[in-house]
Amino acid sequence: MKTLGQFVLQGAGQCVEYIEAPVKRTEALIRNGMLDGDLMRTKIWADQNVDTVVYVPTPLYQDEIVAVFVKPLSQSLGSLNDLRSKRVVITSGHRWAEAQLMQRGITPVMASTYGHFMEHIHFGKVDVGLIEKSSLPMLGEEPNVMTKVISPIQFHIVLRKEHEDLVPSLDTALKRIKAQFGLMQN
Template structure:
Protein backbone atom coordinates (compact mmCIF):
# COMPACT_ATOMS: atom_id res chain seq x y z
CA UNK A 1 0.00 0.00 0.00
CA UNK A 2 2.85 2.36 0.88
CA UNK A 3 4.63 1.53 -2.41
CA UNK A 4 1.42 2.23 -4.34
CA UNK A 5 1.08 5.56 -2.57
CA UNK A 6 4.67 6.51 -3.37
CA UNK A 7 4.21 5.63 -7.03
CA UNK A 8 1.04 7.68 -7.20
CA UNK A 9 2.82 10.67 -5.63
CA UNK A 10 5.65 10.43 -8.16
CA UNK A 11 3.18 10.30 -11.05
CA UNK A 12 1.36 13.38 -9.77
CA UNK A 13 4.59 15.32 -9.39
CA UNK A 14 5.75 14.38 -12.86
CA UNK A 15 2.48 15.33 -14.47
CA UNK A 16 2.01 18.69 -12.71
CA UNK A 17 4.35 20.84 -14.86
CA UNK A 18 2.85 19.68 -18.17
CA UNK A 19 -0.66 20.53 -16.99
CA UNK A 20 0.52 23.95 -15.81
CA UNK A 21 2.09 24.74 -19.19
CA UNK A 22 -0.83 23.52 -21.32
CA UNK A 23 -2.94 26.63 -20.79
CA UNK A 24 -1.97 30.24 -21.55
CA UNK A 25 -3.84 33.47 -20.80
CA UNK A 26 -3.56 36.54 -23.04
CA UNK A 27 -4.60 40.17 -22.69
CA UNK A 28 -7.27 41.38 -25.11
CA UNK A 29 -9.34 44.47 -25.86
CA UNK A 30 -12.72 44.59 -24.10
CA UNK A 31 -14.79 44.59 -27.33
CA UNK A 32 -14.57 40.83 -27.71
CA UNK A 33 -17.53 40.56 -30.07
CA UNK A 34 -15.80 42.60 -32.76
CA UNK A 35 -14.23 40.96 -35.84
CA UNK A 36 -10.70 42.07 -34.95
CA UNK A 37 -10.81 40.09 -31.70
CA UNK A 38 -12.63 37.08 -33.14
CA UNK A 39 -10.22 36.69 -36.07
CA UNK A 40 -7.18 36.80 -33.79
CA UNK A 41 -8.62 34.44 -31.21
CA UNK A 42 -9.82 31.80 -33.65
CA UNK A 43 -6.49 31.74 -35.46
CA UNK A 44 -4.56 31.41 -32.20
CA UNK A 45 -6.89 28.80 -30.70
CA UNK A 46 -6.20 26.66 -33.76
CA UNK A 47 -2.46 27.37 -33.84
CA UNK A 48 -1.89 26.70 -30.16
CA UNK A 49 -4.10 23.64 -30.42
CA UNK A 50 -1.56 22.19 -32.86
CA UNK A 51 0.98 22.50 -30.04
CA UNK A 52 -1.32 20.90 -27.45
CA UNK A 53 -1.93 24.21 -25.66
CA UNK A 54 -5.29 25.80 -24.83
CA UNK A 55 -5.64 29.57 -24.53
CA UNK A 56 -7.91 32.01 -22.72
CA UNK A 57 -8.29 35.79 -22.99
CA UNK A 58 -8.52 38.35 -20.22
CA UNK A 59 -10.38 41.46 -21.35
CA UNK A 60 -9.23 44.87 -20.15
CA UNK A 61 -9.08 48.43 -21.51
CA UNK A 62 -6.40 48.61 -24.19
CA UNK A 63 -3.72 50.39 -22.12
CA UNK A 64 -4.25 48.18 -19.07
CA UNK A 65 -4.27 45.01 -21.18
CA UNK A 66 -0.83 45.89 -22.51
CA UNK A 67 0.45 46.54 -18.99
CA UNK A 68 -0.75 43.13 -17.84
CA UNK A 69 1.17 41.47 -20.67
CA UNK A 70 4.35 43.49 -20.17
CA UNK A 71 4.42 42.96 -16.39
CA UNK A 72 4.02 39.21 -16.80
CA UNK A 73 0.61 39.10 -15.13
CA UNK A 74 -0.43 36.93 -18.05
CA UNK A 75 1.33 35.23 -20.96
CA UNK A 76 1.22 37.93 -23.62
CA UNK A 77 -1.02 40.01 -25.85
CA UNK A 78 -3.61 38.44 -28.14
CA UNK A 79 -2.91 40.85 -31.01
CA UNK A 80 -1.48 44.31 -31.59
CA UNK A 81 0.06 46.10 -34.55
CA UNK A 82 3.68 45.55 -35.52
CA UNK A 83 4.43 49.08 -34.26
CA UNK A 84 4.38 47.78 -30.69
CA UNK A 85 7.66 45.97 -31.36
CA UNK A 86 9.24 49.27 -32.44
CA UNK A 87 8.43 50.92 -29.11
CA UNK A 88 9.56 50.29 -25.56
CA UNK A 89 7.86 46.93 -25.15
CA UNK A 90 9.88 43.80 -24.29
CA UNK A 91 7.13 41.51 -25.56
CA UNK A 92 8.16 39.00 -28.22
CA UNK A 93 6.71 39.69 -31.67
CA UNK A 94 5.45 36.63 -33.56
CA UNK A 95 6.43 37.65 -37.06
CA UNK A 96 3.71 35.99 -39.13
CA UNK A 97 0.84 38.52 -39.25
CA UNK A 98 -2.59 37.23 -38.28
CA UNK A 99 -4.35 39.63 -40.65
CA UNK A 100 -4.34 43.27 -41.77
CA UNK A 101 -6.31 46.03 -40.05
CA UNK A 102 -7.36 49.13 -41.99
CA UNK A 103 -7.26 52.37 -40.00
CA UNK A 104 -10.07 54.55 -41.32
CA UNK A 105 -11.45 57.95 -40.33
CA UNK A 106 -15.21 57.87 -39.74
CA UNK A 107 -17.20 61.11 -39.99
CA UNK A 108 -20.78 62.38 -40.15
CA UNK A 109 -20.03 64.86 -42.95
CA UNK A 110 -17.90 64.86 -46.11
CA UNK A 111 -14.23 65.65 -45.39
CA UNK A 112 -11.27 65.62 -47.73
CA UNK A 113 -8.61 63.60 -45.94
CA UNK A 114 -5.37 62.16 -47.26
CA UNK A 115 -2.98 60.78 -44.70
CA UNK A 116 -2.55 61.34 -40.98
CA UNK A 117 -1.37 64.94 -41.34
CA UNK A 118 -4.69 65.93 -42.91
CA UNK A 119 -6.37 65.27 -39.53
CA UNK A 120 -4.64 68.23 -37.85
CA UNK A 121 -7.51 70.74 -38.31
CA UNK A 122 -9.94 68.38 -36.53
CA UNK A 123 -10.71 67.03 -33.07
CA UNK A 124 -10.03 63.32 -33.48
CA UNK A 125 -11.50 60.47 -31.46
CA UNK A 126 -9.98 57.01 -31.06
CA UNK A 127 -10.11 54.15 -28.56
CA UNK A 128 -7.98 54.92 -25.52
CA UNK A 129 -4.82 52.84 -25.19
CA UNK A 130 -4.39 51.86 -28.84
CA UNK A 131 -0.70 52.61 -29.02
CA UNK A 132 -0.41 52.63 -32.82
CA UNK A 133 -3.11 55.28 -33.15
CA UNK A 134 -1.63 57.37 -30.34
CA UNK A 135 1.70 57.28 -32.17
CA UNK A 136 0.21 58.31 -35.51
CA UNK A 137 -1.96 61.06 -33.96
CA UNK A 138 0.87 62.96 -32.26
CA UNK A 139 0.42 66.64 -32.94
CA UNK A 140 -3.32 66.21 -33.53
CA UNK A 141 -6.03 67.29 -31.06
CA UNK A 142 -7.22 64.01 -29.57
CA UNK A 143 -10.28 62.92 -27.61
CA UNK A 144 -9.87 59.29 -26.44
CA UNK A 145 -12.95 57.14 -25.88
CA UNK A 146 -13.62 54.09 -23.74
CA UNK A 147 -14.43 51.56 -26.45
CA UNK A 148 -15.45 51.68 -30.09
CA UNK A 149 -19.17 52.25 -29.54
CA UNK A 150 -18.50 55.08 -27.09
CA UNK A 151 -16.30 56.71 -29.72
CA UNK A 152 -18.93 56.38 -32.43
CA UNK A 153 -21.60 57.89 -30.16
CA UNK A 154 -19.30 60.84 -29.41
CA UNK A 155 -18.96 61.34 -33.15
CA UNK A 156 -22.71 61.08 -33.70
CA UNK A 157 -23.26 63.64 -30.94
CA UNK A 158 -20.83 66.12 -32.48
CA UNK A 159 -18.29 65.90 -29.65
CA UNK A 160 -15.51 65.01 -32.10
CA UNK A 161 -15.06 65.74 -35.81
CA UNK A 162 -13.82 62.28 -36.79
CA UNK A 163 -13.23 58.94 -35.10
CA UNK A 164 -10.32 56.76 -36.25
CA UNK A 165 -11.00 53.05 -36.06
CA UNK A 166 -10.36 49.67 -37.65
CA UNK A 167 -12.66 49.55 -40.68
CA UNK A 168 -14.47 46.30 -39.88
CA UNK A 169 -14.77 47.08 -36.16
CA UNK A 170 -16.27 50.48 -36.92
CA UNK A 171 -18.73 49.10 -39.47
CA UNK A 172 -19.74 46.31 -37.11
CA UNK A 173 -20.57 48.78 -34.32
CA UNK A 174 -22.50 51.06 -36.68
CA UNK A 175 -24.65 48.19 -37.89
CA UNK A 176 -25.22 46.64 -34.48
CA UNK A 177 -26.00 49.89 -32.68
CA UNK A 178 -28.16 51.47 -35.35
CA UNK A 179 -26.18 54.72 -35.24
CA UNK A 180 -27.04 56.67 -38.39
CA UNK A 181 -25.31 59.23 -40.57
CA UNK A 182 -21.70 58.08 -40.07
CA UNK A 183 -19.58 56.86 -42.97
CA UNK A 184 -15.98 55.69 -43.40
CA UNK A 185 -13.85 58.16 -45.34
CA UNK A 186 -11.53 57.12 -48.13
CA UNK A 187 -8.70 56.55 -48.70
CA UNK A 188 -7.52 54.39 -45.79
CA UNK A 189 -5.15 56.20 -43.43
CA UNK A 190 -2.89 53.15 -42.99
CA UNK A 191 -2.84 49.38 -43.19
CA UNK A 192 -1.53 47.74 -40.03
CA UNK A 193 -0.27 44.17 -39.76
CA UNK A 194 -1.75 42.59 -36.64
CA UNK A 195 0.58 40.29 -34.68
CA UNK A 196 0.53 38.08 -31.63
CA UNK A 197 2.94 38.88 -28.76
CA UNK A 198 4.38 36.60 -26.09
CA UNK A 199 5.82 37.45 -22.71
CA UNK A 200 9.64 36.89 -22.77
CA UNK A 201 9.35 33.93 -20.41
CA UNK A 202 7.90 31.98 -23.37
CA UNK A 203 10.92 32.58 -25.60
CA UNK A 204 11.31 28.85 -26.30
CA UNK A 205 7.69 28.59 -27.43
CA UNK A 206 7.88 31.44 -29.95
CA UNK A 207 9.67 29.59 -32.83
CA UNK A 208 7.30 26.61 -32.55
CA UNK A 209 4.26 28.86 -32.74
CA UNK A 210 5.84 30.81 -35.58
CA UNK A 211 6.25 27.61 -37.59
CA UNK A 212 2.58 26.65 -37.10
CA UNK A 213 1.32 30.10 -38.12
CA UNK A 214 3.59 30.22 -41.14
CA UNK A 215 2.22 26.88 -42.31
CA UNK A 216 -1.38 28.05 -41.73
CA UNK A 217 -0.67 31.18 -43.80
CA UNK A 218 0.82 29.14 -46.65
CA UNK A 219 -2.22 26.87 -46.68
CA UNK A 220 -4.63 29.83 -46.81
CA UNK A 221 -6.06 28.99 -43.41
CA UNK A 222 -5.56 32.47 -41.92
CA UNK A 223 -7.53 34.11 -44.73
CA UNK A 224 -10.25 31.44 -44.51
CA UNK A 225 -10.76 32.17 -40.80
CA UNK A 226 -10.90 35.90 -41.47
CA UNK A 227 -13.56 35.45 -44.15
CA UNK A 228 -15.59 33.13 -41.93
CA UNK A 229 -15.64 35.69 -39.10
CA UNK A 230 -16.69 38.47 -41.48
CA UNK A 231 -19.53 36.31 -42.82
CA UNK A 232 -20.77 35.54 -39.33
CA UNK A 233 -20.66 39.26 -38.47
CA UNK A 234 -22.66 40.12 -41.60
CA UNK A 235 -19.78 42.13 -43.02
CA UNK A 236 -18.88 39.97 -46.00
CA UNK A 237 -20.81 42.33 -48.29
CA UNK A 238 -18.26 45.08 -47.63
CA UNK A 239 -15.47 45.71 -50.09
CA UNK A 240 -12.01 46.48 -48.79
CA UNK A 241 -11.70 50.20 -48.02
Protein backbone atom coordinates in the same frame (compact mmCIF):
# COMPACT_ATOMS: atom_id res chain seq x y z
CA MET B 1 -8.96 35.04 -33.99
CA LYS B 2 -8.88 32.75 -31.00
CA THR B 3 -9.43 29.71 -33.25
CA LEU B 4 -6.66 30.79 -35.63
CA GLY B 5 -4.40 31.43 -32.65
CA GLN B 6 -5.17 27.95 -31.31
CA PHE B 7 -4.23 26.38 -34.66
CA VAL B 8 -0.97 28.34 -34.72
CA LEU B 9 0.02 27.47 -31.17
CA GLN B 10 -0.92 23.81 -31.63
CA GLY B 11 0.98 23.80 -34.93
CA ALA B 12 4.05 24.97 -33.02
CA GLY B 13 3.56 22.21 -30.44
CA GLN B 14 2.30 24.48 -27.66
CA CYS B 15 -0.54 23.80 -25.24
CA VAL B 16 -2.08 27.05 -24.03
CA GLU B 17 -4.88 28.14 -21.73
CA TYR B 18 -6.84 31.12 -23.10
CA ILE B 19 -8.54 33.87 -21.16
CA GLU B 20 -10.61 36.79 -22.39
CA ALA B 21 -10.00 40.11 -20.71
CA PRO B 22 -10.26 43.82 -21.55
CA VAL B 23 -7.32 45.36 -23.42
CA LYS B 24 -5.90 47.36 -20.52
CA ARG B 25 -6.22 44.40 -18.17
CA THR B 26 -4.30 42.11 -20.51
CA GLU B 27 -1.60 44.77 -20.84
CA ALA B 28 -1.15 44.84 -17.08
CA LEU B 29 -1.22 41.03 -16.82
CA ILE B 30 1.46 40.68 -19.49
CA ARG B 31 3.67 43.35 -17.93
CA ASN B 32 3.52 41.81 -14.44
CA GLY B 33 4.06 38.25 -15.70
CA MET B 34 0.57 36.89 -15.04
CA LEU B 35 -0.02 36.29 -18.78
CA ASP B 36 2.56 34.79 -21.12
CA GLY B 37 1.25 36.53 -24.23
CA ASP B 38 -1.57 37.99 -26.28
CA LEU B 39 -2.93 37.04 -29.70
CA MET B 40 -3.83 40.54 -30.89
CA ARG B 41 -1.27 43.30 -30.38
CA THR B 42 0.19 45.81 -32.78
CA LYS B 43 3.90 46.05 -33.48
CA ILE B 44 3.74 49.58 -32.05
CA TRP B 45 2.53 48.20 -28.72
CA ALA B 46 5.26 45.55 -28.78
CA ASP B 47 7.88 48.22 -29.54
CA GLN B 48 6.58 50.36 -26.67
CA ASN B 49 7.02 47.34 -24.38
CA VAL B 50 10.25 45.98 -25.87
CA ASP B 51 11.71 45.41 -22.40
CA THR B 52 8.88 42.95 -21.62
CA VAL B 53 7.65 41.38 -24.88
CA VAL B 54 8.61 40.09 -28.30
CA TYR B 55 6.27 39.67 -31.27
CA VAL B 56 5.85 37.05 -33.96
CA PRO B 57 6.82 38.80 -37.24
CA THR B 58 4.01 37.38 -39.38
CA PRO B 59 0.77 39.17 -38.49
CA LEU B 60 -2.02 36.99 -37.15
CA TYR B 61 -4.64 39.38 -38.53
CA GLN B 62 -4.84 42.50 -40.65
CA ASP B 63 -7.63 45.01 -40.27
CA GLU B 64 -8.07 48.53 -41.59
CA ILE B 65 -8.26 51.82 -39.76
CA VAL B 66 -11.21 53.84 -40.96
CA ALA B 67 -12.04 57.47 -40.50
CA VAL B 68 -15.56 58.05 -39.18
CA PHE B 69 -17.05 61.47 -39.94
CA VAL B 70 -20.11 63.51 -40.86
CA LYS B 71 -20.59 63.49 -44.65
CA PRO B 72 -19.00 66.73 -45.96
CA LEU B 73 -15.48 65.83 -44.78
CA SER B 74 -14.95 62.87 -47.14
CA GLN B 75 -13.06 64.65 -49.94
CA SER B 76 -10.24 65.82 -47.69
CA LEU B 77 -9.31 62.43 -46.18
CA GLY B 78 -7.08 59.92 -47.89
CA SER B 79 -4.32 59.12 -45.43
CA LEU B 80 -3.24 59.61 -41.84
CA ASN B 81 -1.32 62.72 -42.91
CA ASP B 82 -4.61 64.37 -43.93
CA LEU B 83 -5.63 64.38 -40.26
CA ARG B 84 -2.99 66.98 -39.30
CA SER B 85 -5.42 69.89 -39.23
CA LYS B 86 -8.30 67.89 -37.77
CA ARG B 87 -9.60 67.24 -34.26
CA VAL B 88 -9.54 63.46 -33.90
CA VAL B 89 -11.24 61.11 -31.41
CA ILE B 90 -10.09 57.56 -30.70
CA THR B 91 -11.22 54.97 -28.20
CA SER B 92 -9.12 54.62 -25.07
CA GLY B 93 -6.46 51.95 -25.29
CA HIS B 94 -6.04 52.29 -29.04
CA ARG B 95 -2.23 52.53 -28.89
CA TRP B 96 -1.69 52.23 -32.63
CA ALA B 97 -3.87 55.23 -33.47
CA GLU B 98 -2.49 57.23 -30.55
CA ALA B 99 1.11 56.62 -31.68
CA GLN B 100 0.34 57.37 -35.33
CA LEU B 101 -1.40 60.63 -34.42
CA MET B 102 1.33 61.72 -32.01
CA GLN B 103 3.93 61.18 -34.77
CA ARG B 104 1.98 63.73 -36.78
CA GLY B 105 1.70 66.24 -33.94
CA ILE B 106 -1.96 65.45 -33.22
CA THR B 107 -3.16 64.97 -29.66
CA PRO B 108 -6.29 62.84 -29.93
CA VAL B 109 -9.42 63.18 -27.84
CA MET B 110 -9.98 59.94 -25.94
CA ALA B 111 -13.42 58.32 -25.72
CA SER B 112 -14.04 55.65 -23.11
CA THR B 113 -16.89 53.95 -25.00
CA TYR B 114 -18.16 53.63 -28.56
CA GLY B 115 -21.14 55.76 -27.51
CA HIS B 116 -18.87 58.58 -26.36
CA PHE B 117 -16.84 58.16 -29.55
CA MET B 118 -19.97 58.80 -31.64
CA GLU B 119 -21.15 61.65 -29.42
CA HIS B 120 -17.90 63.51 -30.10
CA ILE B 121 -18.49 63.13 -33.84
CA HIS B 122 -22.24 63.91 -33.85
CA PHE B 123 -21.95 67.01 -31.66
CA GLY B 124 -19.00 68.46 -33.58
CA LYS B 125 -16.53 68.17 -30.71
CA VAL B 126 -14.16 66.56 -33.24
CA ASP B 127 -13.87 66.44 -37.01
CA VAL B 128 -13.18 62.74 -37.35
CA GLY B 129 -12.79 59.51 -35.40
CA LEU B 130 -10.45 56.58 -36.04
CA ILE B 131 -11.50 53.00 -35.43
CA GLU B 132 -10.77 49.51 -36.75
CA LYS B 133 -13.05 48.45 -39.58
CA SER B 134 -13.91 45.26 -37.69
CA SER B 135 -15.30 47.42 -34.86
CA LEU B 136 -17.73 49.38 -37.06
CA PRO B 137 -20.71 47.15 -36.14
CA MET B 138 -20.26 48.29 -32.53
CA LEU B 139 -21.19 51.83 -33.63
CA GLY B 140 -24.64 50.78 -34.82
CA GLU B 141 -26.47 52.26 -37.80
CA GLU B 142 -25.54 55.89 -38.31
CA PRO B 143 -27.34 57.46 -41.30
CA ASN B 144 -25.44 60.79 -41.37
CA VAL B 145 -22.02 59.28 -40.81
CA MET B 146 -19.56 58.03 -43.40
CA THR B 147 -16.39 55.98 -43.19
CA LYS B 148 -13.25 55.91 -45.29
CA VAL B 149 -10.32 53.50 -45.10
CA ILE B 150 -7.20 55.38 -43.99
CA SER B 151 -4.55 52.74 -43.27
CA PRO B 152 -3.98 49.04 -42.76
CA ILE B 153 -3.29 47.80 -39.23
CA GLN B 154 -1.64 44.49 -38.42
CA PHE B 155 -2.04 42.48 -35.25
CA HIS B 156 0.66 40.12 -34.03
CA ILE B 157 1.02 37.43 -31.41
CA VAL B 158 3.18 38.82 -28.59
CA LEU B 159 4.95 36.83 -25.92
CA ARG B 160 6.79 37.75 -22.78
CA LYS B 161 10.52 37.92 -23.48
CA GLU B 162 11.26 34.74 -21.55
CA HIS B 163 9.38 32.88 -24.32
CA GLU B 164 11.38 34.44 -27.16
CA ASP B 165 12.67 31.02 -28.20
CA LEU B 166 9.12 30.15 -29.37
CA VAL B 167 8.94 32.97 -31.93
CA PRO B 168 10.53 31.07 -34.87
CA SER B 169 8.29 28.01 -34.46
CA LEU B 170 5.18 30.17 -34.04
CA ASP B 171 6.10 32.24 -37.10
CA THR B 172 6.60 29.08 -39.17
CA ALA B 173 3.31 27.59 -37.95
CA LEU B 174 1.44 30.84 -38.63
CA LYS B 175 2.79 31.11 -42.18
CA ARG B 176 1.93 27.48 -42.88
CA ILE B 177 -1.62 27.74 -41.53
CA LYS B 178 -2.32 31.05 -43.28
CA ALA B 179 -1.09 29.60 -46.59
CA GLN B 180 -3.08 26.40 -46.07
CA PHE B 181 -6.32 28.31 -45.50
CA GLY B 182 -5.62 31.15 -47.97
CA LEU B 183 -5.32 33.77 -45.23
CA MET B 184 -2.06 35.45 -46.27
CA GLN B 185 -3.70 38.87 -46.67
CA ASN B 186 -5.71 38.67 -43.41
